[in-house]
Amino acid sequence: MSSTQLSSAVRAGAAVRTTAAKVRDLRAHVPPRLRLPLAVFLLCQISYLVWWAAYHPGLMTIDSVVYSWQVTTGNWRSDHSVLYSSLVWLSLKGTGDLAALTLLQTVAMSAVLAHTCAGLRTLGVRGRWSAPAAVACAAAPPLGSFVVFVWKDVPFTISAVLVFAVSVRMLGRRAQGTWVGRPQSSELLLLCVGLLGVDLFRNNGFPVAVFASLALLLALPGARLLMAGLAAATTSLTLLLALVIYPAAGIEQPSKAFYYNLHHHDLAVTYARKPGQFTPDDLRLMARVAPLPTWREAGSTCYTSDVFYYSPSVNRTAATRLTEPLAQLWWRTLRKSPQQVLDARLCRAHIAWAVFPGPADKDGRTWTYNSTIPADLWGYKGMAGNPYRPLLKARPLSDTLHHAATFAREASRVPQLEWLLWRGATWCYATYALIALLSRARRCRALLALGSVSLGMQLTVLAANPAPAFRYMTAPMFIGVLCLSLIPVLLARSSAATQEPEKAAT
Incomplete structure (x- = not known):
């Protein structure tokens, strides 16, 4: 090595030591209780910034275009x-782009992951176990890239994970025996924010919030009245906005065809399988909405109702006008062939309950969405001539x-790994197994409430779901990965339980 190279190596080594000394000095000024969440936040945010820079201003779907x-028209x-x-409007009007919104989403998710890791300490999970799980959420392509979607x-997923994080803190204190009968003010505030986010960022999200609140109500003695009031208040506000305030503000309500599209697909599935049970009057009614071959074709797959709702052959105006007779036909169909209607409902909820995807030729594969934005914006014509059109690329x-x-x-979309990387059901079952083992090890059944968000998601999808889309079960995936950090705790307790009889024998 030449003297010049040696000198450069010495200077580089000195720079590294100086930087390390500065990091140690900064760390010494951070309170110990904040070191873990701050480190997790920074590591996750770095990962999310990579995704954000790669897909600036953000990944999009046709919903993003809508x-x-x-908001611009x-x-x-x-x-x-x-x-x-409203957040899209604020980002466009305030910054002239959508990048600020997606950047804010990355910051919010990093903060929630950091808060979750801090809460897991109440369950005995050390930072060296929870931090890698949080960083994995931010780095893994399915979950990491999801956060930069418009x-x-x-934000619905961020809110759901926040509810889980706050639940971990409170239930962890219950398991430690330090629960004093009421949540801390910061916990109450964050829980309220999380529940409202779950309610308001997805139109059918409020059952998840109600289910999670009920689980906490049963698991936290002394705070039951408070939890009941919180659940009632957030749900009432959601219904008040949807039924009173939005219409009063001139916000258009969805058509009846939108609300009843799942019922229409139930009819389509039943017609494709048992056409003989429909009377001539029933068929004439159905034909006023769409040609009978369209009903039969849409019913050939039970995995998605979108094939019917978005078919160009469907007359949505007629479907809205004929809502009442179609609803009566649905009830008659349910009475005649309950197994067909229930099968259609269970099949559309496949994404929430089945580990492995359905057949590709029946649209049963997990809908994961692409990494590209087509030049024609998925055929959407509304943005033509819109001054904000150039931003949607x-x-x-x-x-x-x-x-x-x-x-x-x-x-990551390789079919052989779809069950692991894209299916929320896989991570729901992993969550339940780990929580059940922890509850047994701690002898604290209240810890079972930690599975309430994931179970609430599964039940909500079971009640009403249009397609096997990855996004409907993303929150349980985050929660499941974070729960992997419970494994070392369980192993340590199992080892300790094994050693105790040995010591007693000696």
Whole structure:
């Protein structure tokens, strides 16, 4: 090695030691209780910034285009989250772009993951176990890239994970025996924010919030009246906004065809399987909405109702006008063939309960959405001539990062790993198993309430779901990965339980 190279190596080593000394000095000024969440926040945020730079201003779907059209043309509708549409409007009007919104989403998710890791300490989970799980959520292509979508499901997921994080803190104190009968003011505030987010960022999200609140009500003695009041208040506010305030503000309500599209698909599935049970009058009624071959074709798959609702052959105006007779036909069909209707409902909820995807030729594979934004915006014509139209395209801050991120995302879609990387049901069952083992090890059944958010998601999808979309079960995936950090706690307790009889014998 030449003297010049040696000198450069010495200087580089000195720089590294100086930087390390500065980091240690900064760490010494951070209170011990904040070191873990701060480290997790920074590590997760770095990972999310990579995704954000790669897909700047953000990944999009046709829903993203619809949000942008609604808020820039004054055609506000409540078929999507009005709260999220408001955030889209604020980002476009305040910054002239959507990048600020997606960047805010990354910061919020990093903060929630950090808060979860801090809460897991009450369950005996050390930072060296929870931090890697949180960083995995931010780095894994399915979950990491999801947070930079312009999509209402992103803040919904953040809110659901926040509810889980606050539940961990309170139930952890219950398991420790330090629960004093009421939550701390910060916990109450964050729980309220999380429940409202679950309620307002997805139109059918309030059952998840109610289920999680009821679980906490049963698990936390002394705070039951408070939890009941919180659940009632957040649900009442959600209904008040949807039924009174939005219409009064001139926000258009969805059509009846939108509300009853699942019923129509139930009819389509039954007609495709048992056409003989429909009378000539029934068929004439159905034909006024869509040609009978369209009903039969849509009913050939039970995995998604979108094939009927978005079919160009369907007359939605007629479907709205004929809502009452179609609803009566649905009830008659349910009485005649309850197994067909229930089968259609269970099949559409496949994404929430089945570990492995359904057949590809029946649209049963998990809908994961692409990494690209087509030039025609998925055929949506409303943005033509809109001054914000040029913003709805990929403008990555680094082409290298963009190509690397797209490669990672596409590689993660390999069918053999779909059950692990894209199916929320897999992680629901992992969550339940780990929580059940922890509850048994701690002899604290109240810890079972930690599975309430994931179970609430599964039940909500079971009640009403249009398609096997990944986004409907993303929150349980975050929760499941975070719960992996419970494994070392369980192993340590199992080892301790094994050693105790040995010591007693000696």
